[in-house]
Amino acid sequence: MMQSVDRGVILTCDRSGMILAVEKNNTSIPDDHFKGKLLPELAPPHERGMIMSLIAETHSSDASFGKMVHFDIENVKAKFFLSSVRLGEKMMVVASQTRTDFKAFLGEMMSINNEQTNELRRRIKLQYSPDPPKSLEVNNIDLQEFTRLNNELVNMQRELARKNKQLTHLNEEKNRFLGMAVHDLRNPLSVILSSAEIVLEEAGDISEEGRLFLERISELAGFMFAIVDDLLDFSVIESGRVTLKPEDVDLSRFITRTIGLQSAIAQRKNINILLKEETGGLHCFIDGRRMEQVLTNLLVNAIKFSFPGTVVTVTIKKVDESVLISVEDQGQGIPEAELKSLFQPFVKMSVKPTGGEKSTGLGLMIVKKIVESHSGTITCESTVGVGTRFTIRLPVQSTLPM
Numbered sequence: 001m002m003q004s005v006d007r008g009v010i011l012t013c014d015r016s017g018m019i020l021a022v023e024k025n026n027t028s029i030p031d032d033h034f035k036g037k038l039l040p041e042l043a044p045p046h047e048r049g050m051i052m053s054l055i056a057e058t059h060s061s062d063a064s065f066g067k068m069v070h071f072d073i074e075n076v077k078a079k080f081f082l083s084s085v086r087l088g089e090k091m092m093v094v095a096s097q098t099r100t101d102f103k104a105f106l107g108e109m110m111s112i113n114n115e116q117t118n119e120l121r122r123r124i125k126l127q128y129s130p131d132p133p134k135s136l137e138v139n140n141i142d143l144q145e146f147t148r149l150n151n152e153l154v155n156m157q158r159e160l161a162r163k164n165k166q167l168t169h170l171n172e173e174k175n176r177f178l179g180m181a182v183h184d185l186r187n188p189l190s191v192i193l194s195s196a197e198i199v200l201e202e203a204g205d206i207s208e209e210g211r212l213f214l215e216r217i218s219e220l221a222g223f224m225f226a227i228v229d230d231l232l233d234f235s236v237i238e239s240g241r242v243t244l245k246p247e248d249v250d251l252s253r254f255i256t257r258t259i260g261l262q263s264a265i266a267q268r269k270n271i272n273i274l275l276k277e278e279t280g281g282l283h284c285f286i287d288g289r290r291m292e293q294v295l296t297n298l299l300v301n302a303i304k305f306s307f308p309g310t311v312v313t314v315t316i317k318k319v320d321e322s323v324l325i326s327v328e329d330q331g332q333g334i335p336e337a338e339l340k341s342l343f344q345p346f347v348k349m350s351v352k353p354t355g356g357e358k359s360t361g362l363g364l365m366i367v368k369k370i371v372e373s374h375s376g377t378i379t380c381e382s383t384v385g386v387g388t389r390f391t392i393r394l395p396v397q398s399t400l401p402m
Contacts, residue, residue: 008080008096013039015089017055023092027078029071039093043069051082058084058091071095186228193221223358230362233293234345237369244287244373251282251316251323258292259314262299269355270308273299278317284394290370295325297363298390302329304353305388318396326391333384342380343368 010023017039022031039055040048047069054067067082080095196218203211252275259273266273295314302312310330317324332351334342341347346361353359371378375395382388 008094009034011039011093011095013055013091013093015055015059015091017051020090027097042071044072054082054084054093055091058086186225186232189221189225189228193218193225196221227360230360230366233366234362237366244290246285246287249284249286249288249291251284251325252277252280254288254292255295255314255316255325258295259299262296262303265300266303266312269303269306271303271306271310271312273312273314276313276315278315282316282318282323282396284323284396286374286394291374294367294370294392295327297367298327301363302327302331302388304355304357304359305329305351306331307354319393321396323394323396324391325394326389328387328389330387333386334380334382334388335384336382339380339382343378 009025009027009029011019011034012021012023013019019034019037019039022034025031025034034042040051043051050067050069068079069082070077070079078097080097082093082095084091084093196214200211200214200218203214206214255275259275263273299312299314306312306329312330313326313328315324315326315328331354334349334351338349338351342349343364345365348359348361368378371392371394377393379391379393380388381391
């Protein structure tokens with residue numbers, strides 16, 4: 001037989017301590033004197049804080065044990081020891097007039113035949129003996145172990161919070177240093193790039209070998225300049241300092257102009273860029289410079305990974321209260337296993353550019369952050385051997401940070 005509570009009552013309460021039902025009652029107090037009352041109201045005013053503490057502990061730690069209070073109900077006054085355990089959004093409370101052993105308390109709870117038994121078995125993973133305890137020492141050991149484990153958990157949580165604070169500080173320092181470094185690199189790289197381009201344009205009798213060297217300098221300086229720009233954007237985004245300057249933008253004119261800026265690159269690979277307006281006259285409240293950066297990145301990627309003689313299609317249309325902008329190529333496609341990491345920083349795909357172009361691995365991460373800062377989303381669909389389509393969804397009217 002399970003150990004029974006000697007002159008006690010087992011109650012089911014809600015989160016606030018309201019008594020919903022009486023499960024067992026071995027007291028001289030009728031059931032209806034418990035039901036519908038708040039548990040703290042059963043005790044004298046100076047002991048109600050103790051019961052409130054029990055309720056709080058039960059919902060934060062799943063259980064509370066051994067609090068002594070006095071019940072004063074209908075002129076019946078008696079001392080009770082309270083123990084409780086949380087069951088979902090409810091809790092069960094044992095009020096016993098003798099100090100109930102922890103294991104016996106669990107045994108009594110387990111003996112209750114109701115729908116909450118399985119939940120109780122799942123939450124309380126403690127082996128207990130069906131025999132009554134031989135001494136109070138067993139109960140004290142259980143409580144001491146429970147307290148020790150709880151203290152260890154609290155200490156671990158404090159240490160975790162301290163480490164998280166340190167990591168946040170180190171990340172901020174890293175972003176600050178990165179921003180300073182790339183900013184200092186940008187200016188000299190700009191001078192190298194522009195100088196190489198000027199020499200190439202004005203060189204007359206330069207040898208073929210000298211021209212090749214200058215073209216190589218110009219190409220590599222351009223690539224390094226792109227890396228520095230991406231790192232600068234990355235440091236700004238990581239630090240949470242992205243500032244948008246939204247304005248009402250005519251999407252057709254905006255996209256047409258952006259496509260025109262990439263046409264020369266596309267023509268070198270004999271790739272044609274088409275614009276399809278399924279919904280005309282669309283306007284959107286966006287930061288034009290930042291969204292041009294997004295669209296340029298998607299177009300450059302489409303050209304970079306497409307074969308010569310193919311088509312890149314840009315489509316704009318309105319769906320419900322959103323504007324959809326998609327960039328679709330007829331390139332190599334991306335393996336399904338790699339799609340989930342596509343927007344992570346410094347990720348290199350197995351698919352290689354068709355013309356040997358280089359990539360920093362930051363572009364799509366920056367694109368995603370900019371789109372999300374516009375309260376939008378970006379998705380990717382791809383089939384190996386068929387092509388890839390990126391789709392941006394933006395609200396027609398956005399509330400953007402100024």
